[in-house]
Amino acid sequence: MPSATVEDYIKQIYLISDQIGIKEVAMGRVADALGVVPGTATTMVKALAAAGLANYAPRVGVSLTGQGHVLALHVLRRHRLIEQFLVEQLGYDWSEVHEEAEQLEHVISERLLERIDKILGHPTVDPHGDPIPSASGEMSESQLESFLQCPLNKTLRIARIADQNPDFLSYIARSGLNPGASVTITLRDSRAESVQLLARGQQLSMGWGAAAKVLVER
Ligand SMILES: [Zn+2]
Numbered sequence: 001m002p003s004a005t006v007e008d009y010i011k012q013i014y015l016i017s018d019q020i021g022i023k024e025v026a027m028g029r030v031a032d033a034l035g036v037v038p039g040t041a042t043t044m045v046k047a048l049a050a051a052g053l054a055n056y057a058p059r060v061g062v063s064l065t066g067q068g069h070v071l072a073l074h075v076l077r078r079h080r081l082i083e084q085f086l087v088e089q090l091g092y093d094w095s096e097v098h099e100e101a102e103q104l105e106h107v108i109s110e111r112l113l114e115r116i117d118k119i120l121g122h123p124t125v126d127p128h129g130d131p132i133p134s135a136s137g138e139m140s141e142s143q144l145e146s147f148l149q150c151p152l153n154k155t156l157r158i159a160r161i162a163d164q165n166p167d168f169l170s171y172i173a174r175s176g177l178n179p180g181a182s183v184t185i186t187l188r189d190s191r192a193e194s195v196q197l198l199a200r201g202q203q204l205s206m207g208w209g210a211a212a213k214v215l216v217e218r
Pocket of ligand 1: 098099
């Protein structure tokens with residue numbers, strides 16, 4: 001089984017690549033995401049390349065091989081099923097499960113994971129609305145829009161929070177913007193770079209940075 005460090009690198013490379021929509025990820029971004037200096041990230045990525053999990057090109061960056069891609073999806077499956085289990089069965093708040101899952105994703109056995117999947121009824125999204133890859137590595141990606149793109153004055157359903165930072169998630173939870181909640185965007189002000197919205201009968205204002213990370217469906 002790959003080490004926790006290997007799994008964290010592979011997962012972050014996958015997530016960044018998915019976010020920017022480009023296969024090759026610059027080493028600076030990898031180092032930032034892992035909280036290490038670029039030299040450390042480069043040494044590790046070279047080891048991943050030697051293990052057949054990634055392709056590394058100096059000055060271009062790193063991309064996952066087919067084998068790396070399979071591992072990334074499997075780590076995400078573990079992470080997201082654990083989060084769903086903690087919320088649904090153990091009564092955790094959805095905004096506090098990420099840190100637990102960061103630890104448990106590296107140590108859970110296949111047997112326990114498949115039990116959890118079964119008891120939860122094979123869920124396809126986690127408590128943040130992120131898709132859970134299937135055991136065979138398939139992931140259903142629905143078309144979602146952020147607060148910056150969705151139509152105004154329409155009741156929409158919050159589908160996904162695209163940030164796992166605990167402070168951000170507790171701000172979202174305090175504002176009543178949990179996945180599943182209803183929301184209406186009433187105004188987008190490009191000069192103030194802010195969005196006005198209505199949730200739980202309350203008027204709220206949010207900056208563009210945060211608004212880009214809350215995804216809704218119609
Ligand atoms: Zn998480």
